[in-house]
Amino acid sequence: xxxxxxxxxxxxxxxxxxxxxxxxxxxxxxxxxxxxxxxxxxxxxxxxxxxxxxxxxxxxxxxxxxxxxxxxxxxxxxxxxxxxxxxxxxxxxxxxxxxxxxxxxxxxxxxxxxxxxxxxxxxxxxxxxxxxxxxxxxxxxxxxxxxxxxxxxxxxxxxxxxxxxxxxxxxxxxxxxxxxxxxxxxxxxxxxxxxxxxxxxxxxxxxxxxxxxxxxxxxxxxxxxxxxxxxxxxxxxxxxxxxxxxxxxxxxxxxxxxxxxxxxxxxxxxxxxxxxxxxxxxxxxxxxxxxxxxxxxxxxxxxxxxxxxxxxxxxxxxxxxxxxxxxxxxxxxxxxxxxxxxxxxxxxxxxxxxxxxxxxxxxxxxxxxxxxxxxxxxxxxxxxxxxxxxxxxxxxxxxxxxxxxxxxxxxxxxxxxxxxxxxxxxxxxxxxxxxxxxxxxxxxxxxxxxxxxxxxxxxxxxxxxxxxxxxxxxxxxxxxxxxxxxxxxxxxxxxx
Ligand code: BES
Ligand code: MN
Ligand code: ZN
Numbered sequence: 102x103x104x105x106x107x108x109x110x111x112x113x114x115x116x117x118x119x120x121x122x123x124x125x126x127x128x129x130x131x132x133x134x135x136x137x138x139x140x141x142x143x144x145x146x147x148x149x150x151x152x153x154x155x156x157x158x159x160x161x162x163x164x165x166x167x168x169x170x171x172x173x174x175x176x177x178x179x180x181x182x183x184x185x186x187x188x189x190x191x192x193x194x195x196x197x198x199x200x201x202x203x204x205x206x207x208x209x210x211x212x213x214x215x216x217x218x219x220x221x222x223x224x225x226x227x228x229x230x231x232x233x234x235x236x237x238x239x240x241x242x243x244x245x246x247x248x249x250x251x252x253x254x255x256x257x258x259x260x261x262x263x264x265x266x267x268x269x270x271x272x273x274x275x276x277x278x279x280x281x282x283x284x285x286x287x288x289x290x291x292x293x294x295x296x297x298x299x300x301x302x303x304x305x306x307x308x309x310x311x312x313x314x315x316x317x318x319x320x321x322x323x324x325x326x327x328x329x330x331x332x333x334x335x336x337x338x339x340x341x342x343x344x345x346x347x348x349x350x351x352x353x354x355x356x357x358x359x360x361x362x363x364x365x366x367x368x369x370x371x372x373x374x375x376x377x378x379x380x381x382x383x384x385x386x387x388x389x390x391x392x393x394x395x396x397x398x399x400x401x402x403x404x405x406x407x408x409x410x411x412x413x414x415x416x417x418x419x420x421x422x423x424x425x426x427x428x429x430x431x432x433x434x435x436x437x438x439x440x441x442x443x444x445x446x447x448x449x450x451x452x453x454x455x456x457x458x459x460x461x462x463x464x465x466x467x468x469x470x471x472x473x474x475x476x477x478x479x480x481x482x483x484x485x486x487x488x489x490x491x492x493x494x495x496x497x498x499x500x501x502x503x504x505x506x507x508x509x510x511x512x513x514x515x516x517x518x519x520x521x522x523x524x525x526x527x528x529x530x531x532x533x534x535x536x537x538x539x540x541x542x543x544x545x546x547x548x549x550x551x552x553x554x555x556x557x558x559x560x561x562x563x564x565x566x567x568x569x570x571x572x573x574x575x576x577x578x579x580x581x582x583x584x585x586x587x588x589x590x591x592x593x594x595x596x597x
Contacts, residue, residue, distance in 0.1 A: 102236050103256045104229050106264040106271065113168040115206030115256075116199055120177045121146070121153040130210040131174065138164060142174065154178055155187060156194040156573065170204055180216040186508050188224040192231030193573030200236075200252040207254060211261040225259045226270035232257050233278045234574040239289040273403045277588050280399030281581035287391035288566060288579030292367035292384040296339040297415035300366060300387065304344045304394050304413065310401035317343040327454040329433040333447040334416035336371055336424025341416040343455060346397045351408040351597065358407065358595050359465035360397075360587060361455050363448045363472035364390030364415040371418045371444030372426055385579060386448070388566030389471035390415060392583030399588045406596040410463055414455040418447045430529045434458060435551055438529040446533045448474045449547045456551040466595075467496055467556045470548070471583045477540030478514075478561040486512035487565045487582065490545040493556035499594050500558055500586075506593070508574070509586035511560065520546045 109130070119131035125146050127135060135142040141164060145151075151159040155178030162171045175195060177183055183191075199207055209228065213221045236254070240246060261267060287295060287303060295303075301316055308314050319340050322331055334341030347357070368383040369375060375383070385391075390413035397411040425431070429441045431450070435457040439450065452470055459468055478488040489504075489511040491497035497513055504511040523535030523543045531550065535543025545559050565582045568575055575581070 102233055104233060104271065104275070105257070106225065106259050106261070106268040108264055109210060109260045109262065112208035112258070115169060115208060116171050116173050116204045117169045118173045118175050118195055118207060118209040120210070120212070121174045122177050123153045123179050125153050128177070128212045130212050134172065138166070142172065146174065151176070155182070156191060158194065158198040173198065180214055181218065183214060183217040183224060184219060185223065185227045185506070188219065188227035189231030189234070189508065190573040192228035193235035195228070196232045196235035196254065197571070197573065199254055203253050205253045206256040206258070208258045208260060211259060213262065220263070220266070221261050222263045222266035223270060225261050225264070225267035226274055229257060229259055229271050230274040230278060231574045233275070234281060235576065237282055237285055237576055239286065239578060276402030277399045277585060279402050280395035280584045280588065283398050284391040284395030284581035284584050285579040287394060288385045288388050288581070290384070292417070295387070296366045296417055297334070297342045297364070298340060300364060300390065300415050301342050301344055304346060307346055307394070307398055307401060310398065311348070312397055312401045313347040313349070315345040317345070322454070325458065326432065326434045327458070328431040329439055329450040330414055330416060330454040332425040332429065332431040332441065333365070333418055333450050336419040336421040337417035339366070339417045343458070344413050344415065346394070346411040348397055348401045348405070348407070348409045350400070350404055350406050355408050356466045357410045357463055358591065359459050359463055359468045360393045360409065360411045361452065361459055361468060361470035362390035362393035362411070362413040363387070363451055363470070363474065364413045365447060365451065366415060366417050368418045368445070368447065369420060371447060372420045372424050373443045373445040374420055375445060382567065385567050386473050387415070388473045388562055388579070388582070391579070392471050392562070392581065392587070395581055395584040396587045399584055400591060405591060407591050409591065410459070410465065412455055412459050414451040416447070416451060418444070433551065437531065437550060440526040440529040440532040442532045443534045446544070448472050449533060449544050452548055453551045456548060456557070457553070460553045460555045465555060467493070467558070468552060469500070469558045469560065469587065471560045471562050473563040473566050474561045475541045475544050475563055477537070479564040481514070481541060482512055482564055484564045484568070486510050488512060488514045488541055488561035489558060490514050490516050490561070491558040492516060492549065492552065493558070496556050496558050500590060503586050503590035503593060507585040507589040509565070509582055514545070515542060516545055516549060517542070518546070
């Protein structure tokens with residue numbers, strides 16, 4: 102996809118998109134074109150149900166006297182509501198509208214907008230960002246696609262006064278989109294292709310961007326005493342790994358902010374095996390790790406002025422003669438022992454060791470983990486918010502705000518020691534499940550025991566890592582949830 106910004110001119114090919122506000126109020130460029138077309142645009146609006154509501158589209162095909170294939174009127178909604186998010190969704194909707202039409206090129210005319218909360222340059226850049234995010238496809242394994250099955254659209258030009266400012270804003274967003282696409286790719290790959298060792302290889306590619314990569318092998322982890330993580334991978338033919346990705350774009354010696362990801366490349370449940378129906382979804386049980394890799398790519402790509410470290414724990418949860426059993430007791434790096442009542446509650450076992458390792462090695466300013474951790478969070482919140490658990494209110498507020506700004510929204514859930522009774526064990530320091538009631542909360546209470554008082558937030562992304570329906574800026578499939586959110590969180594609070 103080629104995306105460019107330029108000064109207003111008349112496009113001579115493809116689709117020409119012009120804005121219309123709610124109640125059919127034409128923008129100046131649409132007004133001007135309507136004049137040249139002797140009122141054809143207003144007549145088209147009159148002949149349709151198009152009102153200019155946000156993301157409505159109206160096509161005027163083969164307009165007489167113009168070189169373009171079609172004029173598209175795009176609903177902008179109310180000017181006052183046209184913020185960054187609305188502009189992204191508009192860009193996504195424009196892509197969605199034109200993707201199947203065979204049009205190769207789209208040109209958007211953008212006017213300065215009175216009363217909008219953003220400058221035209223910001224809106225133009227955000228529109229282009231949304232357009233690119235919507236254009237994501239994962240068709241690596243489709244060998245029989247005909248040209249007409251693929252969108253022909255491969256070029257977006259945004260025309261506005263002040264296009265160089267828009268281009269500058271977009272340059273950073275383009276790197277964020279690169280990170281989102283990487284996360285989506287990783288989540289979409291099947292588990293026979295993407296297993297711990299191959300995910301390590303993908304993460305290593307970030308070294309090209311200046312990210313420093315360390316890999317911990319099973320031998321390293323054994324030395325560190327990571328019995329909780331190692332137990333999860335014990336049943337698999339594939340070795341487990343931890344990957345540490347450091348981006349030092351901030352002040353030398355300043356404590357980093359740490360991002361931790363659950364990377365279960367396939368979760369069968371282990372000996373506590375899951376039912377067959379829907380088990381294929383568990384290829385995306387590494388969505389947390391994918392988001393961390395994507396985030397580090399975004400931060401390094403746009404040379405963020407921050408010290409950030411991304412740490413992912415990678416294992417495959419399989420049943421076999423070498424798998425851990427229900428009732429096994431494992432010892433974590435922290436020294437705390439865990440009775441594994443259910444081998445399907447494996448994410449928290451991995452995170453227990455990765456969280457402890459992170460605070461021990463990096464003394465971070467804050468730790469944020471992302472994990473497709475519990476089915477219970479889907480029961481609680483569905484698919485429109487990830488669950489947020491935090492030991493620090495200021496950290497929680499920053500994350501909630503970044504969620505609103507990025508469109509990757511969070512809903513805060515409780516942490517409360519009153520839930521600890523549910524994870525008491527008769528034989529060890531704790532057990533790895535707390536029963537059905539408050540299942541996401543007991544999981545978070547479990548993780549909290551491995552954070553050693555470092556300000557910590559946990560994002561349970563089980564409901565949002567994969568979308569079965571398309572949204573304006575994420576096609577169905579892997580969403581890359583967390584990359585936009587945490588890039589925004591870093592940009593707003595951790596860059597000097
Ligand atoms: N990876 C699953 C959670 C999950 C479920 C993610 C559905 C995405 C969609 C996790 O490892 C798991 O199996 N959790 C169990 C925990 C239970 C055994 C306490 C669950 O939620 O059922
Ligand atoms: Mn599981
Ligand atoms: Zn899992």
